[in-house]
Amino acid sequence: MRKLFLIGSLMLLTAIAGDVQAQIEVKTNSGAAPEFASSVSCAKCHLDIYNYWKDSLHAGALSDYIFQAAFMIALKDKGDGVRRVCLDCHAPVTLVNDDVMLEQPISTEAITCDFCHRIANVDLGRGENTVTLTAGKEKYGPLKPQGSADSHPSVQSNLFEDSKFCATCHQWNNEQGVAIFDTYREWSVGRYAEKGVHCQDCHMPLVEGALVTGKPRKPGERINSHNLSGGHSIVQVASAATVKIVSVDRVAGGLHVVVEVSNVGSGHMIPTGIPSRALVLEVQLLDARGNVVETERYTFRKIVLDSQHNEITVDADIILNGALISKDNRIPPGATVSIPFDFAASQQQNYLVRALLRYTYKPLVLKEEEINIEMGSDAKRP
Ligand code: HEC
Ligand code: HEC
Ligand code: HEC
Ligand code: HEC
Ligand code: HEC
Structure with missing residues (x-):
């Protein structure tokens, strides 16, 4: 030292x-x-x-x-x-x-x-x-x-x-100058900072x-409370966003659907923190019998590229090698975004449209695995 x-x-x-x-x-x-x-x-x-x-x-x-x-x-x-x-x-x-x-x-x-x-x-x-x-x-x-x-x-x-106290660790650029942990800044330009929350x-x-x-x-x-629940808390996450289908219109050849997602409870972008977290909006078209005919997805996330401009998704890689943010469509605090979807559908049939918002995070973890490889076998009759 x-x-x-x-x-x-x-x-x-x-x-x-x-x-x-x-x-x-x-x-x-x-x-x-x-x-x-x-x-x-x-x-x-x-x-x-x-x-x-x-x-x-x-x-x-x-x-x-x-x-x-x-x-x-x-x-x-x-x-x-x-x-x-x-x-x-x-x-x-x-x-x-x-x-x-x-x-x-x-x-x-x-x-x-x-x-x-x-x-x-x-x-x-x-x-x-x-x-x-x-x-x-x-x-x-x-x-x-x-x-x-x-x-x-x-x-x-x-x-x-x-919030500055928390920024010590929740606001950080890596060696390439990329804001990997950006929660404090996201908060500071949002409506909660304005209100002193x-x-x-x-x-x-x-x-x-x-x-x-x-x-x-x-x-x-x-x-x-010193428990500080965040993305690992179902209650905390569920309170953060709402999803609403604002219109379902018949158009030539199908249906045009608009879905609104609002960040109602989170003090920063949703999701925030480590960039591998994402919010996935899933919209399903169901026929009159309730069968899913088609599913479309839209993902809210921050996409980080390495210096060769390849997308990186592994946490350690993102933190250390992230060189560029190519896209960031996460939802700011208090904001509502409208996402359009188009489905091929017949003009005569009845349908139901269903929207579901999911918080996803698929980190790599060490998994206990049984390795059991057959190394040869033999059989013989008397
Ligand atoms: C991540 C930093 C952090 C850690 C770790 C932490 N504290 Fe705190 N602690 C705080 C903050 C921030 C407050 C004030 C919260 C507020 O006023 O809104 C606080 C408040 C307190 C208070 C004042 C009473 C209260 O509830 O506000 C005591 C006592 C305290 N902490 C003790 C502890 C003890 C004991 C531990 C370990 C078991 C601990 N803290 C761990 C940040 C921390
Ligand atoms: C022997 C008992 C005792 C131990 C051990 C102890 N504390 Fe305290 N602590 C107190 C008491 C009593 C108070 C209330 C002090 C007062 O009268 O204002 C207090 C208050 C605090 C506060 C509030 C300070 C403020 O002004 O907001 C913090 C933070 C705190 N303790 C942290 C710790 C941490 C961290 C440890 C362990 C490293 C620790 N304490 C160990 C008895 C203890
Ligand atoms: C000394 C560094 C440090 C400070 C100061 C700190 N944090 Fe953290 N915080 C971390 C780290 C590191 C993690 C991730 C731990 C893990 O999961 O491995 C974390 C995790 C969290 C989580 C949980 C996220 C989740 O995924 O559920 C929340 C919420 C959080 N911190 C809020 C705060 C708040 C609010 C403050 C200020 C009062 C604060 N932190 C201060 C380093 C810090
Ligand atoms: C208005 C309330 C509110 C405020 C203010 C707020 N948060 Fe959060 N935070 C949430 C909610 C709700 C979630 C869970 C949904 C989500 O992930 O955004 C969350 C999630 C998190 C997570 C987990 C990451 C994730 O996306 O799963 C971290 C870390 C965190 N907050 C840190 C902070 C820090 C640091 C601050 C201050 C700079 C802060 N929060 C301010 C409500 C708040
Ligand atoms: C500037 C502070 C900081 C540094 C440096 C840092 N982290 Fe973190 N890390 C955090 C904070 C804050 C969180 C919590 C934010 C969140 O939950 O998304 C976190 C969360 C994580 C998580 C997600 C944990 C979980 O349970 O969801 C992983 C994995 C992680 N860090 C790995 C690393 C590795 C590996 C390194 C070194 C290459 C590293 N971090 C360096 C602050 C830091």
Whole structure:
């Protein structure tokens, strides 16, 4: 690890492994590097929050089997140098302890409490975000400190209720300058940013629970959910979009159908995040007996090409080798889009048109497979 001393006691930690440069930089507000405490130690006093967090994709950002498969592909393609790139966000403690081989237990806690709650400042650069962490004992958070005895010092910070906090990892350009994770920007130009509705308002709603275990400040105390459900939550996804057939007209030789899809509940493009996610609109023509005569599909997604202008669909490939976005027809927050479909149909018959919207994501995962190959056989009669 290379350490660069800036003005006064500000320390800049830039982690460089091989020739791959980290794209999240970490500074600390004192001469020392922070010593991260395990989430288990926080659970002693913040059990309810811990329980929400431990099942989140933040806690599972390393163990998540979809990440595991992508990480293995990245390692195979680019070697160990790529660890630095992926672990910046999936195991951010390694930005400080440089444990890219993940040998220390704290590194494997992925996006752990003590990383987020040491964040004192975030600067969004162009493709490179800089995070300032405290090296002290104080925890940053959204609340006004009440000076409870028997706790660590706390600092109230508005950043914790601001989308910029999340942009640390949810806004990122790869080495080719392609915006792979673009969620913060999508939000910032949309109607929710205008209304002051931040990521936390939708993804960390107030839920039942005590701030400090066994010591509720008032009956029915509430905490911010640390579960952060997104594309892996059926409830969250189902609330995001609506589909409506606005017209079915008989035209020469068939039917002309217009279907509207609206992004009613998502704070950013739908889908957002990793570009391999797609929304598929399926429109079916059924005959009078209810049999499907024809199916047409329209896909909403961001298409990423490599430097040879071939479309890439494998997550690791997109993140590392994406060189160009050739098309992006995803639906912005609050927007409605109309998609026309034409079906060949007879003028006399009765039909039914059905529209279905699906959220799809087909990542590569490691599958247990039984290999059972016959290696020769023999048979003989007495
Ligand atoms: C010994 C009990 C105890 C432990 C262990 C503990 N906390 Fe706390 N924490 C508290 C108490 C009590 C408060 C409320 C402080 C106050 O009175 O304002 C608090 C408040 C907080 C807040 C709110 C700060 C704010 O201003 O919004 C955060 C964030 C926090 N703790 C994070 C953590 C993290 C992260 C850990 C583990 C590294 C941790 N705590 C470990 C007792 C504890
Ligand atoms: C991805 C970053 C992140 C991680 C990881 C995280 N927190 Fe938080 N935490 C936040 C944010 C952001 C808020 C404020 C949410 C708001 O006010 O809308 C918060 C709020 C809090 C609060 C104040 C009470 C509340 O509910 O608002 C405490 C205490 C706290 N977190 C403790 C923890 C503990 C303990 C863990 C680990 C088990 C943890 N956090 C993990 C980002 C994080
Ligand atoms: C330190 C980096 C980091 C920070 C800070 C961070 N995230 Fe994340 N977040 C991630 C990573 C990495 C994943 C993907 C984990 C996985 O599935 O492997 C993720 C996953 C998510 C998901 C789940 C997506 C899904 O597919 O279901 C949501 C929602 C989310 N984050 C919202 C937020 C919000 C809101 C904030 C701010 C309060 C935030 N994140 C802060 C890195 C971060
Ligand atoms: C108005 C509520 C709202 C706001 C604000 C919001 N989101 Fe979401 N988010 C959703 C819904 C609903 C979904 C599920 C549908 C989807 O995938 O878009 C979602 C999905 C996600 C996902 C999963 C990716 C996917 O498409 O499956 C991530 C990651 C995420 N949000 C991060 C963020 C971040 C970071 C911010 C702030 C910059 C933010 N969200 C702001 C409602 C919101
Ligand atoms: C700038 C931060 C950042 C970097 C660098 C990064 N990721 Fe992620 N990754 C995220 C965030 C944020 C999400 C969640 C967004 C979403 O769910 O679409 C995510 C999601 C993923 C997912 C989808 C997980 C799931 O469960 O759906 C995979 C796979 C993944 N990343 C692999 C990688 C690999 C491999 C690397 C290194 C080549 C990498 N990431 C580098 C931030 C990052």
